[in-house]
Amino acid sequence: MSSAVSQRLAGKTILITGASSGIGRSTAFEFARTSPKDLKLVLTARRIDTLKEIAAEIVKEVGEGVKVLPVQLDVSNADEVRSFVGSLPAEFSEIDVLVNNAGLVKGVAQAPNIAEEDVSVMFATNVTGLINVTQAVLPSMLKRNNGEGAGDIINIGSIAGREPYVGGGIYCATKAAVRSFTTSLRKELIAKRIRVIGIDPGQVETEFSVVRFGGDKAKADAVYAGCDPLTPDDIAEAIVFAAGRRENVVIADTLIFPNHQASATILHRKST
Template identity: 80%
Template sequence: MSLAISKRLEGKTILITGASSGIGRSTAFEFARTAPKNLKLILTARRVDKLHQIAADIQKEVGDGVQVLPVQLDVSKPDEVREFVGKLPEEFKDIDVLVNNAGLSRGVARAPEIAEEDMNIMFDTNVTGLINMTQAILPIMLRRNNGEGAGDIINLGSIAGREPYVGGSIYCATKAAVKSFTESLRKELISTRIRVIEIDPGQVETEFSIVRYYGDKNKADAVYAGVTPLTPDDIAEIIVFAAGRKENVVIADLLVFPNHQASATIMHRRPT
């Protein structure tokens, strides 16, 4: 990353949800490497032990210039989100960038066979959780500049929110909701200096498919057979790029594919 981006990010406090693995984990490292001299990172996830390991690894790599606060948080639980800001140490409460990354997919069932439990966890995490986190952090951003506000809200969407596909109706619906919420929020905040950004990845190899197939690694691995998917690092680089633009530049809506993908369902697979 350039020196200009590093300077723009210095002194900021970054909050990343779903930071224990995948895109969230990579984003934490990318921010730390980009602005290693003066940065605060708040990393949240359900698996707090993994967050502590990430914090230790970041400190080992970049030194004491990056302060990392691991916080156990399940964004699907409204009470936990509601209490989140009040429990933060004072020096971490002035959040500049919110990366709403936490999300998941469960199952590939079609109606009328979709499990209610799977529907609930996807909506509670991907939609309600994201909205609740945004509402918890937004007042902090609005208080800046005598009410004019400042800060970045970066929502992780998906190609699934633009193009529904068979076996993904609920997940696609949640990501479509994220897109609608993001676009409405951007319009609602147009009189402020708060940037609202959505990044929609195509196929990325993370724990996503393992979760979708209830831990069946063979089925998860088959998703990536014959292709070279994006990595979490690829998306992390884009997130940090968006946060590091000049104040008047908004990466409002960005769709990113791996080379083999042209849509949610059109991919070229090499023989295996």
């Protein structure tokens, strides 16, 4: 199976947003390891130094068959996104797989005490940013195969987009918007050979909770206490699996839980 997936991904250009950590970073490595002989990766995030380190690590691990282009990018800035896509080097300009991964959560405040800045940054990154990148990349995908189109758009959502919870009103709303946009886009592109894929993780241990609690590691660790959460690698494997299917196979909608989770709020915690 891995051989078939490697062959299907060979020669493709993969764009991953939010690639400096967590799921995005793991996804970059998983694509490189799956098709190490002929692959191009465009890795974007705000932390360019981290992206450059990741690029060097990937080449060191898998060899020169994977070309990696690290680019500093703020997905919430539409002009910056358009300029980025329009100025990609020719070798990387035809994006075959777009992984819209960039996203964040800020705080657990409830209305009417939610900071306006937190509302703005979550919607700007999680929703507007995802739409900005999609709209910048999609025209090129639509032109391929004499107008029939080609390519994959993989949007990383969350269980939060399916099941709102207390203290997550804004984050849940942003992920619900991602889910709606993904479904609408799939319907709008039904006559094209472009796959629109949604992947919704449950509990995954990344920098997510550290960011949510403003860098408070103790509070972040408490989120996972007594649990065995998913890892970024688990989600990366699902992303590469979806991208590596035969062209006519669309893994349209995927919800991924760790074994101890049954919903956004129902988790079995072992006593410590």
